[in-house]
Amino acid sequence: MSAPSKTCWRVLYLLTFAMGISFVDRGTLSIALVSIKRELHLDESQLGVLGSAFFMTYTVMQLVAGKLLARMNAITLYAAAFLVWSCATAFTGFTRDVHVFGVSISSFYVLFGLRLLLGCGESISYPATAVLITGLFPEGLRGTANSLIDAGSKIGPALGIMLGTTVLLVIGWRGMFLWLGLLSLLWLPVWLMSTRSLDVVVAPSTFSRSLGYRQIASQGSFWGATVGHIGGNYAWSLFVVWLPYYVEHAGFSGKRLVWMSSMPFWLLTVASVGSGYLSDRLIRLGSLPIRVRKATVCIGSIGCAACLLAASQVSSIVLRLVLVLGASFCLGLFSSNNWALAQALSGEEAAAKWTSLQNLFANASATLAAWITGVVLSRTSSFSAAFLIASTVLLIGAAAYWFGIDDRGPVVWEQECIGEVSDACLRDTRSARLES
Numbered sequence: 251m252s253a254p255s256k257t258c259w260r261v262l263y264l265l266t267f268a269m270g271i272s273f274v275d276r277g278t279l280s281i282a283l284v285s286i287k288r289e290l291h292l293d294e295s296q297l298g299v300l301g302s303a304f305f306m307t308y309t310v311m312q313l314v315a316g317k318l319l320a321r322m323n324a325i326t327l328y329a330a331a332f333l334v335w336s337c338a339t340a341f342t343g344f345t346r347d348v349h350v351f352g353v354s355i356s357s358f359y360v361l362f363g364l365r366l367l368l369g370c371g372e373s374i375s376y377p378a379t380a381v382l383i384t385g386l387f388p389e390g391l392r393g394t395a396n397s398l399i400d401a402g403s404k405i406g407p408a409l410g411i412m413l414g415t416t417v418l419l420v421i422g423w424r425g426m427f428l429w430l431g432l433l434s435l436l437w438l439p440v441w442l443m444s445t446r447s448l449d450v451v452v453a454p455s456t457f458s459r460s461l462g463y464r465q466i467a468s469q470g471s472f473w474g475a476t477v478g479h480i481g482g483n484y485a486w487s488l489f490v491v492w493l494p495y496y497v498e499h500a501g502f503s504g505k506r507l508v509w510m511s512s513m514p515f516w517l518l519t520v521a522s523v524g525s526g527y528l529s530d531r532l533i534r535l536g537s538l539p540i541r542v543r544k545a546t547v548c549i550g551s552i553g554c555a556a557c558l559l560a561a562s563q564v565s566s567i568v569l570r571l572v573l574v575l576g577a578s579f580c581l582g583l584f585s586s587n588n589w590a591l592a593q594a595l596s597g598e599e600a601a602a603k604w605t606s607l608q609n610l611f612a613n614a615s616a617t618l619a620a621w622i623t624g625v626v627l628s629r630t631s632s633f634s635a636a637f638l639i640a641s642t643v644l645l646i647g648a649a650a651y652w653f654g655i656d657d658r659g660p661v662v663w664e665q666e667c668i669g670e671v672s673d674a675c676l677r678d679t680r681s682a683r684l685e686s
Contacts, residue, residue, distance in 0.1 A: 258386040262395055264441055265379050266402040268332060271434045272372050273406030273490070274414070275339040276304055278430060279365070280494045281414040282423035289423075290345075290357050298624015301491040303362050305617035308369035309610050313463065315377045316606030324378045325445045331378075332438055335371030338364050340431025343424040380589060380605040384598040390534040392593055393543070397526020397586035401519045404582070407490055408515035415494075415511070461600055461663065463607050469661050471595050472604065474654020479592075479612040481551055481647020482584045485558065485640045487616035489514060489578065492623050496633055497571075510571065514578035521582025525550070529587055541657040543591035548648045550583030555644035562637035597660050615643065 279286075283297055292300075318327055345361045348354075379399055387395045410430075417426045466472055494511040529546050533539045557577035561570045589605070596604035623636045 254387055254391065260444060261382060261386065262398060264437075264444060265382065266398045268328070268437060268441070269375060269379070269399050269402035270406035270409070271332075271437060272335065272375050273403045274410035274430060275335055275434065276368060276372060277407040277410045277490050278339065278342075278414050278427060279304075280491050281411055281418060282426065283495050284498060285418065285423040286361070290361070292358060294624050294628040296358060298621045298628075300358075300361060300365060301620035301624065302617045303365035304369040304372075305487070305613050305620065306369060307366045308373050309613040309617060311370050311373035312377070312606040312610035312613070315373045316463070316603040318374070319377050319381055319602040319606075324381050325441075327374055328378045329438060329441055331371045331374035332441070333371075333435070335368050336431050336434045336438075338368040338371060338431075339434065340428050342431070343426070343428030345424070376589070376609055377602050377606045380593055380601045384593050384601040389539050389594060390530055392590045393526040393530035393533070393587060396588075396590040396593075397523045399589070400522045400526070400582075400585045404515045404518040404522060404585075408512040408519070411494060411512040411515070412509075461603060463603060465663070466596075466600065466604050466607055469595075471655045471661055472608070474650050475592055475595060476608045476611045477650035477654065478547060478551065478647040479588060479608055480615040481644040481650070482547070482554075482581065482588060483612040484615040484619045484643045484647075485554055485577070485581055486585070487619035488623055488636060488640050489581070491620045492627075492633075492636075493574075496574075514575055517575055517579045518582040518585065521550075521579045522586035525583045526586035526590070529590070538657060538659075539594045540591065540655065540659065543587040543594060544651055544655055544657050546587040547584045547591060548651050550580050550585070550587075551644045551648035551651065553577075553580030554584065555641040555648070556580075558637040558644070559641040562634040562641070591655075595655070595660055597663070600661075600663065 279300060286292065286300075287294075287297060342361065342364045345364065346357050348360055383392060383395045383399070414426055414430065417429055421429070493514060497511045525546055529542050532542045554577045557573045557580060561573035561577070564570055564573070592605055592608055593601050619640070622639065626635045626639070627633070
């Protein structure tokens, strides 16, 4: 089995960078919550609605993303989606009351609409990434590949908090959104030039086109992976949307606020990359891929739940922050192998639609997490109940992973719908493609 070519790794690095940008763009709202609340005169329930707005369209559009990726070039589709979400971020800086055909629309609804548009654009990111990784990397390297993508999703919020907070203090929240949105567009020409000679065939066979979401949903392992993902995504959404707000209300400000808000995401990154590498090494040494990945995500989910549960019961602010950091590290163990597990279960042919459908349900929980946390805070003025809810959902997810997934091998799809099998790879790196 040959190693992935330099072109394959270049595509992976660009995808990692793009994933980081996407999480910067979706996470900028959390940095500006206090400023937006003050300037636009919003309450915490409205902030919760804004936090969940992104996930509303991001979730629903997963089904559309899977269909599009079964028919369109993944590289071109990714570029178009990137343009949409970057522009949505930039235009957020112009949020204000507007009048359309004599109808007055408040700044709250304008901001709400832009967050919906952001979700539409970013809905392509994970399904397209799954297609590319399964087509370019063998099972024994997918933990590493997915951990790099996951690192981008964790470094993005960390850098977003550090850079965004600094920019916000200098030019305000409006300038921060405009600056970050326009700066991220620099990635787009690099992507187009670097992939100009590539032709990624996203739908390599009749099977990929004919495979329906109903057939995927009929698999028990799909629901084990999905319910487990719901648990992890609930906790992740709480971190992304509310963590800077939590740290600021714990009494931190200035540089201490920046470092304490970003530290959990750095720990997530370290845990993600490390566990991705170790899981791949175990697989290359002969361990069953699905069993290794399933065990890793279960350990991460249970560890994160235990830390959040403990944090909900202690009164010391310092101890709570330490436990939140521990929860962050454990969540990194979950996140690096979560998508690699989905890819191992589905196989290359079904990766796009499986990922899209799983992501739909998982991000429904993220939508609820942002909104429920806002409601809980408005009624209790404390994160204790929010942490307790997240830990409960995580434990349910861990049970689903462990008991709901058959770890003996990937799903065996019905073969009668399979027609011709084309090569689903890069034409200029055809000889370097790895058979999954």
